[in-house]
Amino acid sequence: MNPASSLRAEKLTLAVLICGVSSLALSDFVSPFYWTLSVVAGLLRLWRGPGFSLSELQASLIGWLGFFWVGLELILGRAWVVAFTDFMLILALAVVIEAPTPRNHLHRMLVGLFLVLAAAVLTDSVLYVLPLAAMMWFMWRAAACLYGLNWSGSDLSAASVKRDMRWMLFMATLAGLLFVVLPRFDVHSALKPTQPRMQTSGFSDRVQLGDFARELDATVVMRVEPAEPITSAEDLMKFRRQVGGRYWRGVALPSFTGRGWQQQEQSVIRHWSRGSEVRLSQKEDIKLAVYREASDHAYLQLPQGLLRIGALPESVRLGSSGALSFDRALSRRLRLKMEISMGRASPFSAMMRAPDRLELNTGKIPAELKQWVRSLVSGIQDPAIALRKVADELHGWIYDLNAQLDDVQPIVSFLEKKRGHCELYATTLALAARELGVPSRIVNGYFGGEWNEVGGFLLIRQQHAHSWTEVWLDGQWQSMDATPASRWSLSGVRFPAFDEVWEAIKLNWYRYVLEFQDSDRTALFKEAWQQMRRYGLALIFGLFLVGGVAMLIRWAGTLGLWQRFQANPAAWPLLDRWLSNRGSSRLPHQPLRDVAVPAGVHVVAWQAFVSAWERQAYAAERPWKRRELKRHLRAL
Amino acid sequence: MAYDPADLRLPGWLLRLFDALIRLRLPLTSGWSIAMTRAGVMFMLALIGVWAASFYSGNNLLYLCGAVLTGIVSAAVIQGMRLLRRMPAVGDMKLPLLEVKQVHVLRQDLPLPGGTSAMIDILGSYAAGAFNLQARCENDAVRISGRLRASRRGVFQLEYLRLQSEAPLGLFNIEFRQSSEYQIYVLPEAVPWQASALSGAHGQGMRDGDEWRDLRSYVPGDALSRVHWRKVAANARTDTLAWTVKRFADDESNQDVSHLRVDLRIPPQSKHEDFERLLGKAWFWLQQQRGRPGSLMLGRKLFDIADEQQINRAMRALASCRPETMAPAAGPGLLLSIYEARI
Secondary structure: OOHHHHHHHHHHHHHHHHHHHHHHHOOOOOOHHHHHHHHHHHHHHHHHHHHOOEOHHHHHHHHHHHHHHHHHHHHOOOOHHHHHHHHHHHHHHHHHOEOOOHHHHHHHHHHHHHHHHHHHHHOOOHHHHHHHHHHHHHHHHHHHHHHOOOOOOOOOOOOOHHHHHHHHHHHHHHHHHHHHHOOOOOOHHHHHHHOOOOOOOOOOOOEEOOOOOOOOOOOEEEEEEEOOOOOOHHHHHHHHHHHOOOEEEEEEEOEEOOOEEEOOOOOEEEEEOOOOOEEOOOOOOEEEEEEEOOOOOOEOOEEOOEEEEEOOOOOEEEEOOOOEEEOOOOOOOEEEEEEEOOOOOOOHHHHOOOOOHHHHOOOOOOHHHHHHHHHHOOOOOOHHHHHHHHHHHHHOOEEOOOOOOOOOOHHHHHHHHOEEOHHHHHHHHHHHHHHOOOOEEEEEEEEOOEEEOOOOEEEEEHHHEEEEEEEEEOOEEEEEOOOOHHHHHOOOOOOHHHHHHHHHHHHHHHHHHHOOOHHHHHHHHHHHHHHHHHHHHHHHHHHHHHHHHHHHHHHHHHOOHHHHHHHHHHHHHHHHHHHHHOOOOOOOOOOHHHOOOOOOOOHHHHHHHHHHHHHHHOOOOOOOOHHHHHHHHHHO | OOOOHHHHOOOHHHHHHHHHHHOOEEEOOOOEEEEEOHHHHHHHHHHHHHHHHHHHHOOHHHHHHHHHHHHHHHHHHHHHHHHHHHOOOOOOOOOOOEEEOOEEEEEEEEEOOOOOOEEEEEEEEEOOEEEEEEEEEEOOEEEEEEEEEEOOOEEEEOOEEEEEEOOOOOOEEEEEEEOOOOEEEEEOOOOOOOHHHHHOOOOOOOOOOOOEEEEEEOOOOOOHHHEOHHHHHHHHHOOOOOOEEEEEHHHHHOHHHHEEEEOOOOOOOOOHHHHHHHHHHHHHHHHHHOOOOOEEEEOOEEEEOOOHHHHHHHHHHHHOOOOOOOOOOOOOOEEEOOOOOEO
């Protein structure tokens, strides 16, 4: 085996393996220590070459040690998925530093491929496309390199990178086409729920008040875009106005514990099976596509004015408190099609049960709060007006995520300091309502969101999580929000401009890759056809133009114009300077053969030089580079 | 090549299963078929697994992986097919003229644009034998090399020409079976003989003071003293195995042996080997004299050996020659006969 070919195979197979490790590193289920170890070992191997290696026996020993170590991890309570990825990465480490044998090359390619496939199940990051594309390239080159080794005579030389790039383009196009065209089958539901997603939304069906730091978490929870493409900027602006500023209702919490809120056992009002649609009204209004990030809870966040949810990915039930939840938590990303009304009133309100004793329970209300409410609304008989006054009072307080509160009596502490976060405001208002004899509860969900200008969609982040109050007035549950408006000016996004672009890319990744469905294929073809009709003429003209330019460049290339253009401007000034240093000079565009022989140069040598110069200058030979000209001049 | 899953020390039964799968050769289109290598079996099993998981799970990233791997497989197959299709036709390969029981070494460089690095097996079959050549493609050129040997004389239609390659990735063995109109001439084994010894005017040795006029290809039986060794050495540097022999001006002066008549009759007591030997002598003479003014009369057929087309016809006639019952037509020159040899 040729040492150069062997070294090339070594680097290429190592690259395949590193692609696998990198793709798995994108998963939430991987310990950074293990993948860092493999990557560092890989880089060291690249740097130090095959000298940095262990024998097969030593490498297999590492593999076996890894096996037993992972077994121990499982006994100690490590999640099986994490233990599995740990083992795969320890194996990758062993393979990285194994002696470079044909067996090792195969090990690397197999392990690399397996890691990439495992990562397809364990991650959904848009960055996954990078190691996947890199693996396609390196696997092709590595397999071609291994194929070319050990033939009789000598190893085959490597194919040119330029040529392989063309094939790479072909492969990528074919892969894209297959991805779009191949049908999706329905059996996926049996496996999909088991696809683990570590990410948690932070959304909770309980509230704990007290002194602990809260942060503005910029993690994305939902992305909301028009279900059908909007082309005009005006329509997009209208959509933005209509969808923004809505409450996204999650779960209602009726039971106050003194330090927080808990959910109550609730009866199921209605049940919808998988694949059916939740239709609350026959009206059709604004159509949304909602991309819900992977989450560990079963609640659906319902926008104000919800009319319909189409094609449920799993059966859902409507609880008596108006919370819509899946029968089992789907720990994966979901795409839901919804319709909402222009107005904010939702038919859901009418389906909620009347308040029960929990929502009127005043047992845990602190005496300080009762006294504060009485002093604030003294003389007001109408509970609705009294509640409005309480809310107005709270609106004037300070929003503070990290207010230091008493853990035992957080509400009392809040009343003293007049600063806190939304759960404290919602709790205070809800307890004030109960004190006034109005049934109340708090609701956890999201509010508002931020508009992504690049992608034209609404982004709801963890920092938009919110608590507000529902009170029973006029025979129905009504929302009231006591949180100061200053809360919505806060943001935890560090690089907003970059973040907008990045989120737009991610949405496209979700839309066109992760959540691509059969229905999208039809929409894609329709869209392509529309675009074709719209821009077909321009496209044909553009193709002709590009083709013409390409032919012109090719023609110029055959005439050697590029060589002249590239070579001479760099070479002529150098040559002219050299001539002037030797007492000779050349006028612009004067051929070199007409220039007098420079001082100190033999005539024969000069004539040979002129001849060689003309051969390269007029494209009979490859044009000289600058250093080649210097070499010729030194020889003179 | 360093690309065999056997290196993974797989269990024997699995390797046997792989080998059973390797033997499956699936037709693609007319003349094309495909089989897997051991590495290809592993790759295809992985691909099937990925697609099965994709269809089962509906996981779009697995779909993407499956599409990428399918892209690699498709590109490998298409590239392999393009390579075989672009291979020079058998007529362009310039197969050497075969002689009975002689081993002929072929080593030839031809242009093959495309920049593919590959090894191709070229398998040909005809009634008198088969040949197995190897083509090494790299750097926009292909080097075809191998040995050819024929068992009997004749003009044979090439039954098929099979091109096989595992390029570019070593995953699939693609075969392109060409039906060809190409004819292979298997000539008799050349029998050196001294025409001058018979004529008394012409020899193989170098004459004192004589200057060589030009070169011709070496013919088995040529005197080694006539081989132009410096030319052979120069050819060897360019990887062409062509021996050349000097021709002297004095050779031309002997005009009477530029005409040869061959009597194709066989006396009843003669053996078939005698007939073959007779043809071998004619073939030897033709090689020595080709390109010079002269003629070969083979039985009743006359060939002008100064004309390249006529020489080809003469070779075909020599290859397919059968004993005749009639004496050769009258004419000048040397008569070769099993009965007798006379001027």
